[in-house]
């Protein structure tokens with residue numbers, strides 16, 4: 001058993017973890033399948049998609065897969081570190097990708113997009129309903145008429161009953177990590193205290209927070225932002241969500 005003492009400094013999300021994100025996430029998530037699912041959504045909604053905004057693109061794992069499929073990508077993220085990792089991966093690659101450092105609650109684009117996608121809980125990082133509305137308004141402005149906004153979210157059920165108040169160690173070749181979650185049922189916010197020890201002996205901690213939203217809140221916020229067709233699916237499928245859905249996929253279309 002590896003023992004690690006808590007690092008004194010607690011960093012904001014993705015400040016240091018950004019540089020280990022890919023090595024960790026690529027073992028946890030099958031991004032190829034997730035990207036295939038999004039492309040299937042484009043087909044299901046009979047869309048001719050060429051230019052995509054990847055909202056909270058992070059280190060660019062899904063963006064790069066989409067760009068390799070021929071799409072033009074605009075990636076925005078508020079973490080300079082995540083964007084730096086992303087930028088380092090596309091040097092000398094002939095991919096149509098533009099990166100922008102921006103907050104998803106308040107951004108504008110020079111050119112409109114056919115679709116906006118957001119992967120892996122990013123929308124859960126918006127901690128108030130007002131922030132959710134600001135984000136959806138910015139997305140609506142960025143989309144062409146008929147365009148879609150599709151994103152996955154952890155459900156309230158997931159944060160409350162699956163993430164819960166758990167503490168779990170996870171080990172990989174490069175990292176030893178401790179994931180310690182606490183859930184506030186009033187605010188519906190899950191707070192993750194993530195402690196990482198790297199192979200070189202560096203230890204750091206970050207706090208990540210995600211909020212759960214009910215489908216009716218998401219629907220209201222999307223409707224108020226001007227979306228008119230809003231669907232919720234069990235992630236990875238075109239089946240409806242249920243009370244025990246852990247991850248939902250939301251698809252909203254602009255008239």
Ligand SMILES: C[S@@+](CC[C@H](N)C(=O)[O-])C[C@H]1O[C@@H](n2cnc3c(N)ncnc32)[C@H](O)[C@@H]1O
Nearest residue numbers: 056057058077078079082103104119120122125
């Ligand atoms: C779990 S990561 C997902 C990254 C990427 N979408 C993926 O699937 O690998 C969440 C991302 O959301 C970004 N993020 C959180 N709050 C944000 C905000 N207000 N504006 C822009 N990006 C934000 C973080 O910097 C981080 O890159």
